[in-house]
Amino acid sequence: MYVPWRRVASWHCDACGICCYRYRVRLTFYEYLKLRPTGLVEEKFGRYYIRKIGGRCPFQVGRLCSLQGVKKPAACKLFPFFVRRKGERDAFYEYNGEEFYVYISTDCPNVVLSRERRESKRVESLVREAVQLYTGEKRNVEFITAPTVV
Ligand code: SF4
Numbered sequence: 001m002y003v004p005w006r007r008v009a010s011w012h013c014d015a016c017g018i019c020c021y022r023y024r025v026r027l028t029f030y031e032y033l034k035l036r037p038t039g040l041v042e043e044k045f046g047r048y049y050i051r052k053i054g055g056r057c058p059f060q061v062g063r064l065c066s067l068q069g070v071k072k073p074a075a076c077k078l079f080p081f082f083v084r085r086k087g088e089r090d091a092f093y094e095y096n097g098e099e100f101y102v103y104i105s106t107d108c109p110n111v112v113l114s115r116e117r118r119e120s121k122r123v124e125s126l127v128r129e130a131v132q133l134y135t136g137e138k139r140n141v142e143f144i145t146a147p148t149v150v
């Protein structure tokens with residue numbers, strides 16, 4: 001389930017690794033080209049993915065991600081945040097005069113929902129970074145995901 005960011009009281013990543021085996025990671029074409037030499041990506045019906053091996057992402061080592069910096073797919077950097085161009089009022093976020101709608105996946109066990117609509121300053125700073133990643137203004141995360149060094 002995805003909830004608008006204003007309905008989330010808090011979140012942190014403790015690198016549990018659940019998202020790395022639950023999802024099939026979709027790549028942009030550019031990400032696909034970068035990772036193609038590994039032989040661990042695939043194209044299906046014009047869409048690009050990390051190939052799952054044994055039901056999990058082959059780049060996961062233990063609980064952590066072995067891909068660093070620019071090689072780590074944007075979808076992975078963003079999770080559990082999802083940025084859209086359309087959405088509901090509680091997901092609205094204005095950045096540089098543009099409208100974005102940010103949702104957070106409750107599949108992450110560390111998402112704590114709020115009983116009422118609120119704007120957590122901490123969550124708002126994460127939302128800001130998610131939007132910066134989405135627009136390409138920022139390439140690497142500082143706050144959203146846990147350190148990925150293995
Ligand atoms: S984003 Fe959530 S599910 Fe993924 S590693 Fe971090 S705590 Fe675990």
Ligand code: SF4
Binds near residue numbers: 058072073
């Ligand atoms: S690329 Fe890294 S962050 Fe993405 S699913 Fe694989 S191990 Fe997890």
